[in-house]
Every structure is written in C-alpha cells, then in structure tokens.
Amino acid sequence: MDRIDHKIITLLAEDCRRSLADIGAGVNLSPSAVNERIRRLTASGAIRRFTVEADPEALGLPVTAFIWVALAPDSDEAAFRSFAQTRPEISECHHVTGPWSYLLKIHSPSLAGIEAFLSTLKERRFLARSETMIALSSPVDPGFSPRGDL
Amino acid sequence: MDRIDHKIITLLAEDCRRSLADIGAGVNLSPSAVNERIRRLTASGAIRRFTVEADPEALGLPVTAFIWVALAPDSDEAAFRSFAQTRPEISECHHVTGPWSYLLKIHSPSLAGIEAFLSTLKERRFLARSETMIALSSPVDPGFSPRGDL
DNA sequence: GATTTTGTGGTCGATTCTATCCATGACCGA
DNA sequence: TCGGTCATGGATAGAATCGACCACAAAATC
Structure with missing residues (x-):
C-alpha cells in the first residue's frame, strides 16, 4: 500500500470505468502493472467492491x-x-x-x-x-x- | 425508470464491472439495450457515478x-x-x-x-x-x- | 567484499473479450 | 397509417488479460 496504490484508489473512486491506460498515465505505469495492482488491492480487501452510487430519489426512496x-x-x-x-x-x-x-x-x-x-x-x-x-x-x-x- | 432499470442498478451495485452481456442475461435484454439503459440512467442522474468502495483502514483512516x-x-x-x-x-x-x-x-x-x-x-x-x-x-x-x- | 541467486514488480506484445456504434425492425399510441 | 420509442444484431475499435521476458534489490554463498 504505497503512494501509487493510494492514487489508483482515488482515481477509481472518481470513476472506476476509466481504462487501465488512463490510470497508468496518471501514475506513470503500464496498463498491465496497474491491472496487477488493482488485482492485489481487491484481493487484499483494500478495495471492497466496484459499485455504482445511485440517487435514492430516483429509486423511489426520497x-x-x-x-x-x-x-x-x-x-x-x-x-x-x-x-x-x-x-x-x-x-x-x-x-x-x-x-x-x-x-x-x-x-x-x-x-x-x-x-x-x-x-x-x-x-x-x-x-x-x-x-x-x-x-x-x-x-x-x-x-x-x-x-x-x- | 421501470423494474428492469431497477434490477440493472441492483446488479451494478453488486459489481459494476460485470459485462453488458452478463447483465443482459439477468434482465433478458441484449447487451446493446442494457448499454442504452445504463447510458440513460447515468445521463438522468439516477446513477451518480461508477466508483469503488474502499476499506478506510487500508487507507490509513481507522x-x-x-x-x-x-x-x-x-x-x-x-x-x-x-x-x-x-x-x-x-x-x-x-x-x-x-x-x-x-x-x-x-x-x-x-x-x-x-x-x-x-x-x-x-x-x-x-x-x-x-x-x-x-x-x-x-x-x-x-x-x-x-x-x-x- | 564481490558475485551469484532469488524474488518482486515492471514492460511489451499477442490474443480474446467488450463496449460501442449503426442500420434495421418490432411495437404501441395518436 | 404514421411517429416515436426501444430492442436487435453485426461490424469495428478499443480494452483487459495473459505470457514471456527484463531490471533491480536483498539475501546468500564463495
């Protein structure tokens, strides 16, 4: 869990659908390296899940x-x-x-x-x-x- | 915002990285149709963002x-x-x-x-x-x- | 103390899968 | 019948994934 992992999580929190190449550009790493780090972060539980934030009102829960x-x-x-x-x-x-x-x-x-x-x-x-x-x-x-x- | 949109959001909340084909199988729709619905849900704000849930402890925030x-x-x-x-x-x-x-x-x-x-x-x-x-x-x-x- | 060994984490490129786009077609309400 | 909405299916471009290879640092051996 170094500075790079931290930044990857921040980038994914903003938008977890950005491409590995995109993230890689943000942290000066190849897409493969980013992929491997995300795999490890998920396996270790640092990333709990990839999800969507929904608007409660739109779901009928105002x-x-x-x-x-x-x-x-x-x-x-x-x-x-x-x-x-x-x-x-x-x-x-x-x-x-x-x-x-x-x-x-x-x-x-x-x-x-x-x-x-x-x-x-x-x-x-x-x-x-x-x-x-x-x-x-x-x-x-x-x-x-x-x-x-x- | 019908029953299908609801289910799509539920599926994405569980794991927003599943493929459109996967989701389509869950709601009996083609990948394209699912993609179009997700696009609309995002545009309307019903889906606010695609994100990751992180473990606060892993981020040094216990x-x-x-x-x-x-x-x-x-x-x-x-x-x-x-x-x-x-x-x-x-x-x-x-x-x-x-x-x-x-x-x-x-x-x-x-x-x-x-x-x-x-x-x-x-x-x-x-x-x-x-x-x-x-x-x-x-x-x-x-x-x-x-x-x-x- | 120098050199080899070993393990971790990286790059690059080939392959496979996915999203995306577009043309087309079904269905419903006016 | 006509329009609009929404779905399908196939083509295409782009992304993730995987394996082979490489660089570096730490530990072990000579």
Whole structure:
C-alpha cells in the first residue's frame, strides 16, 4: 500500500470505468502493472467492491433518516446485528460511543415507511428507546447502493 | 425508470464491472439495450457515478466519527456547506431535523485527527456546540470513496 | 567484499473479450 | 397509417488479460 496504490484508489473512486491506460498515465505505469495492482488491492480487501452510487430519489426512496437506538437490556445483540445486515433499507449501522448503542441510516419511500420500520424494531423487542432524525438535505452524501433485491 | 432499470442498478451495485452481456442475461435484454439503459440512467442522474468502495483502514483512516453540529447563530450556513463539500475527510453531511443543525460523518487517521477537525470548526466560528460519537464497529457500512486528493 | 541467486514488480506484445456504434425492425399510441 | 420509442444484431475499435521476458534489490554463498 504505497503512494501509487493510494492514487489508483482515488482515481477509481472518481470513476472506476476509466481504462487501465488512463490510470497508468496518471501514475506513470503500464496498463498491465496497474491491472496487477488493482488485482492485489481487491484481493487484499483494500478495495471492497466496484459499485455504482445511485440517487435514492430516483429509486423511489426520497426519505433519509438517522435512528439512534438504545438496545433493550435483555435483547440479543448478535441478532440485532444480523437483522441490520439483512434489511436492505439500512445503508449504515454503527455501534457507537455515548448514550446510544447504535446509529442507523435508513432510506425509505416515505415517512410512513420509517414508522413501519420503527414498529418492526419494537415488535422484535430490540428497542429500549430510540430517536429519529430526518435528513432535510444532504450537502455531502454517497447516495445509495442497493444491497440485495430491495 | 421501470423494474428492469431497477434490477440493472441492483446488479451494478453488486459489481459494476460485470459485462453488458452478463447483465443482459439477468434482465433478458441484449447487451446493446442494457448499454442504452445504463447510458440513460447515468445521463438522468439516477446513477451518480461508477466508483469503488474502499476499506478506510487500508487507507490509513481507522477512525470513523459522527459529529452533531449546532451552527453558531451568526454563522454563514452557505459557507459551512461549501466547507463541508471541500473537506475530503467528511464523507457525509446532512441537514437534519431535531435539536442539531447538521450531522457529519468523518474518517480520520486517529482521534487526534478528529480533535484537529473540531478545532478547525471552532476556529472558523461555525460551532455553537457539538457532540462527537466514535464508531466502535460497523455491522453495515459502505466504506469510503475518497473524494479529491485527500 | 564481490558475485551469484532469488524474488518482486515492471514492460511489451499477442490474443480474446467488450463496449460501442449503426442500420434495421418490432411495437404501441395518436 | 404514421411517429416515436426501444430492442436487435453485426461490424469495428478499443480494452483487459495473459505470457514471456527484463531490471533491480536483498539475501546468500564463495
């Protein structure tokens, strides 16, 4: 992981469809050498996946919400984590310091969808309490990469 | 934006390097037709960009933090937004409902980096107050796509 | 200490696959 | 019937991929 790998990742982050020759010109390397480096970066996990950033609105998910979750004292934390991983509307789930256990970022077609999602959390007895914040606008946002069928 | 476009985006989100023939097989369309749809999806902004998800740790950014920001009453909100857009360590910036103005997600090489970032916010007189939460682990996380040189 | 050995990471060129473009054709609504 | 939209299929240009070969640095041997 040297300076060149770093630059390759930066270039791919901007546009991962540029040609190896293009990238090579940016880092003074032949296309083959760049290809080999990308192969290694992918194999080592430094590059997790090649993907597209989509506009959530275009996908019918105009509502972005952040939900603070305090897990119920008797809840199964492992179950909560795997729940989070299987729900496609959850685009982020972080275990955080501070008064709350988890922070969720979720995309939904409507506020009603958020409400339904909260109901699900309650039904499954994960929640001790929660707080929801709706994103009004997002000056910086990676958008949305559908995980699974949605 | 029909069911087919939706599926194409899902397939590209999983792996945007698969061939048009591959995708075509998934949606019963010829490679050319798929190409044309992707072109339109990109032109319309439904697909924002083709990118890579990187592992923040591999890039030397093992610390992920969420910072709640309440803007100072006399601060220039537009200036804050453009500040957010130009700082590469900010991977998300959302204007949210509730007691806080903005939620930031930032990636940093260390806790000292977070502290330095908070100092910058203070120096620029953006802050009325703030609260920082550190991510301990992230069961679901899109990782990191470097914006700009970093 | 000089020389050989070995391994890593590079270039170059041949081959195969892919995207792209264009001409053509089907289908639907006015 | 006429137009517009969208798909197909084939030709072409361009890209990724692979293998053979090369340069360099570090380690081992004489």
